[in-house]
Amino acid sequence: MTTRLVRTLTAAALVLGAAACSSSGGDPLASGSGSAAAKDSGAKTVVVGSANFPENVLLASIYSQALKAKGVKVEEKFNIGSREVLYGQLQSGSLTVLPEYNGALLGYLDPKATAAGSEQVNAALKEKLPAGLAILDSAAAEDKDSLTVSQDTADRLGLKTIADLSAKAGELAIGGPPEFKSRREQQFKDTYGLTFKEWKPTGDTTANALKDGTIQVGNVFTTDPRIVQLKLVPLADPKNLFSAQNVTPLVNKAGVDATASAALNAVSAKLDTAGLTALMKRVAVDKEDPSAVAKDWLKTNGLG
Known part of the structure; x- marks a missing residue:
């Protein structure tokens, strides 16, 4: 949670200008949807909220x-x-x-939860949520911890999964936030049998450190736009060391009907991690308006 909080506070600065454009007054679809709303002025208004960091504003x-x-x-x-x-x-x-992340939400509701895979996390969530709230379908898209390598390292060592590191870890330096070693070192040993040559505190520069060779393995969030920008390779996690963090609509059940639920589930059916990462590059790196990026994605996927 500490790492995500630091990243959130840093990223919040990027969205201050964009968030103002993301209100209903600046929505590029507002005029187009006005006629539909006018046909049923007595219909319930669905209030869509977001957290204060760029990715969540984009998803909202x-x-x-x-x-x-x-x-x-x-x-x-x-x-x-x-x-x-x-x-x-x-x-x-x-x-x-709300656009939520299922693993983080479960951790908020039950800090002792041990569910790791997407289905297990969602099953646990359904037991923990109060009667008035529900989750809809989760997207394949995840914003989660990963062990990531450069394309050169992946090709040179034949790396596709974290398990592939087992014979190589003793030769490699790993980087991440300052608390990464204390939180994860024993888990890597227990789950994948990994003992790295060296641990380096690289913080928010981890992606760049992978590219310049300062480290060979790094803890990078899976939707960090630098994965695309620097051509990095997140390794698959077949043993679910990092719990699922699927993008998932969290709803107040009294406020959504079948039409709204179907629309949100249709988004989840189309949204994957690679696509979300590409969208985040446009928002965080290219400084495009989140509402315009959202409109493009919806049109491309036949949802807008």
């Missing part, structure tokens, strides 16, 4: 515009704050829909 904009495309009345409340604030607002009905 995708949800919002997907709902509008189906004639659902939508109000946007983006860039609100942390899960602690958002969850309470969803429970109270002030918000109707």
Whole structure:
């Protein structure tokens, strides 16, 4: 959680200008959806919220515009704050829909949870959520910890999964946030039999350190746009050392009907990690407006 918090606080600065454009007043689909809303002025308004970092604002904009495309009345409340604030607002009905990460949400509700795979995490979540809240279909897209290598290292050592590191780890330096070693070293030994040559605290420069060869293995979040920019390779995690963090709509059940649920599930069916990473490059690196990026993605996938 510490690493995600640091990244969130850093990333929040990137979204200050974009978030203002992401309100319903600046939505590029607002005028197009107005006629649909006007046909049913008595329909419930679905309030889509987001946390205060660029990826979550982007996801909320995708949800919002997907709902509008189906004639659902939508109000946007983006860039609100942390899960602690958002969850309470969803429970109270002030918000109707949030883009969540299933593993992180389960950890918030049950810090002792041990579920790791997507299906197990969602099953545990359904037991922990209060009666008024529900999760819809999870996307394949995940924003989670990974062990990542450069393309050169992957090709040279024949690496596709974390398990492939077992015969090579003793020759390699690994980098990540300062707390990464204390949190993960024993897990790597127990789960994959990995003992690395050296641990280096690389923090937010981990992706760059992989590219320049300072380290050979690094802890990089799977939707970090530098994965695409620097041509890095996240290794598959067949033993689920890192718990699932699938992008998942969290909803107040009283505020969503079958049409809204179907629209959100259709987004989840199309969204994968590679696609989300490419979208985040446009938002975080190229500084494009999240609502415009969302509109492009929805149109490309036949949802807008």
